[in-house]
Amino acid sequence: MLLSKTILALDKVLPIKTLKGIRDYIPKVKFSYITLLDGGLEYLKEVYKLGWEEVIFDLKLADIDSTMVGIVSRLTSFSDSFISHSFIGFEGALDDLSSYLLKEGKGLYLVLSMSHKGWNDSFYPYLKDVAKRVNPKGFVVGATKPEMIKVVRNDFPEKIIISPGVGVQGALFGDALCNGADYEIVGRSIYSSTDPVKTARELVAKQEVRINECKEVSENRK
Amino acid sequence: MLLSKTILALDKVLPIKTLKGIRDYIPKVKFSYITLLDGGLEYLKEVYKLGWEEVIFDLKLADIDSTMVGIVSRLTSFSDSFISHSFIGFEGALDDLSSYLLKEGKGLYLVLSMSHKGWNDSFYPYLKDVAKRVNPKGFVVGATKPEMIKVVRNDFPEKIIISPGVGVQGALFGDALCNGADYEIVGRSIYSSTDPVKTARELVAKQEVRINECKEVSENRK
Numbered sequence: 482m483l484l485s486k487t488i489l490a491l492d493k494v495l496p497i498k499t500l501k502g503i504r505d506y507i508p509k510v511k512f513s514y515i516t517l518l519d520g521g522l523e524y525l526k527e528v529y530k531l532g533w534e535e536v537i538f539d540l541k542l543a544d545i546d547s548t549m550v551g552i553v554s555r556l557t558s559f560s561d562s563f564i565s566h567s568f569i570g571f572e573g574a575l576d577d578l579s580s581y582l583l584k585e586g587k588g589l590y591l592v593l594s595m596s597h598k599g600w601n602d603s604f605y606p607y608l609k610d611v612a613k614r615v616n617p618k619g620f621v622v623g624a625t626k627p628e629m630i631k632v633v634r635n636d637f638p639e640k641i642i643i644s645p646g647v648g649v650q651g652a653l654f655g656d657a658l659c660n661g662a663d664y665e666i667v668g669r670s671i672y673s674s675t676d677p678v679k680t681a682r683e684l685v686a687k688q689e690v691r692i693n694e695c696k697e698v699s700e701n702r703k
Numbered sequence: 704m705l706l707s708k709t710i711l712a713l714d715k716v717l718p719i720k721t722l723k724g725i726r727d728y729i730p731k732v733k734f735s736y737i738t739l740l741d742g743g744l745e746y747l748k749e750v751y752k753l754g755w756e757e758v759i760f761d762l763k764l765a766d767i768d769s770t771m772v773g774i775v776s777r778l779t780s781f782s783d784s785f786i787s788h789s790f791i792g793f794e795g796a797l798d799d800l801s802s803y804l805l806k807e808g809k810g811l812y813l814v815l816s817m818s819h820k821g822w823n824d825s826f827y828p829y830l831k832d833v834a835k836r837v838n839p840k841g842f843v844v845g846a847t848k849p850e851m852i853k854v855v856r857n858d859f860p861e862k863i864i865i866s867p868g869v870g871v872q873g874a875l876f877g878d879a880l881c882n883g884a885d886y887e888i889v890g891r892s893i894y895s896s897t898d899p900v901k902t903a904r905e906l907v908a909k910q911e912v913r914i915n916e917c918k919e920v921s922e923n924r925k
Contacts, residue, residue: 573819
């Protein structure tokens with residue numbers, strides 16, 4: 482069994498048996514509202530029980546304090562971490578969310594750069610300031626933005642970077658890791674496959690090859 | 704019966720009977736993920752059937768195109784409109800969301816300024832550009848930001864402005880309307896009241912008084 486540096490973006494209700502198979506290769510899972518709407522809370526609880534290293538609710542939270550705390554407080558019993566936007570700012574938003582999650586022993590990842598073309602990275606200096614005030618567990622930086630991964634890695638050497646946009650969205654397996662991310666988030670490539678377990682296994686192998694290719698770079702970083 | 708320029712932010716599962724009473728005074732309702740998590744889709748469908756002028760899903764969407772379309776496509780059968788952030792940009796995000804909603808005959812409101820203290824309005828020129836490309840039904844501008852309501856009203860004279868932050872968050876009933884908003888969004892003041900129907904009725908009266916006070920300003924705007 483080879484555990485990859487991968488997070489499964491579970492945006493489709495896969496059978497629990499299939500997820501058990503994927504779990505042998507992929508240590509972490511990320512839920513979206515799509516999985517919640519299609520599977521319901523009971524399904525998410527079943528998936529949580531499979532014993533992942535980390536279960537992340539990727540709700541792209543971007544509301545006022547009371548609304549965000551209201552949402553996460555209903556989900557903390559079967560989650561380890563949550564993803565929120567940073568652009569909403571600190572006072573009246575991320576201040577209360579981050580202190581609530583800290584109190585509950587849950588992690589917070591802040592979005593610093595998204596993977597799609599229309600995302601505007603010129604606001605990064607502001608988002609970085611917000612991030613420093615929040616001091617979260619980690620950050621979300623799109624794999625399609627290699628330069629942004631390097632910038633965030635440099636600005637926050639101690640933080641975990643998780644990186645979506647690998648596979649269908651265009652980035653190659655392993656590239657985000659080579660650029661400084663800690664985990665790559667893969668969704669459609671796996672859950673839309675006719676054999677998701679086999680695809681997960683192959684993906685891990687591809688990632689391993691790519692990581693070995695850039696090992697020297699990674700070593701220099703440490 | 705006096706229908707106000709108010710939208711009920713239903714962040715609490717109120718009895719259907721109570722909502723029928725509120726419906727006599729308040730023409731529109733807005734759901735959040737909190738109502739969805741607490742009441743489930745069946746509850747939201749029941750509320751939808753009460754015959755509001757407009758049912759808005761306030762999910763503060765802020766994701767890539769496929770995820771946002773995936774979410775709203777599961778809710779369009781009992782909704783009229785959705786609220787999305789503008790900050791995420793056009794290509795790969797709001798382009799697909801807005802064309803999907805247009806095709807489905809559903810409305811889209813973009814957040815241009817939030818009601819909490821930490822929101823940074825210095826990004827407004829960028830958000831305005833995004834908004835012009837999207838050309839949505841309307842905008843969300845916090846009632847706690849009277850200057851921003853005036854700016855957005857001036858930049859988009861034809862668009863609907865809906866305004867949260869009235870009541871518990873600090874803005875006075877009617878003020879956002881006086882500043883140029885078309886609807887005020889009221890949540891906690893009503894749903895946390897011991898008699899929500901009575902509170903709704905009183906609120907409408909207060910709003911009416913305030914609107915009459917500033918009628919001259921409104922008339923000049925038209």
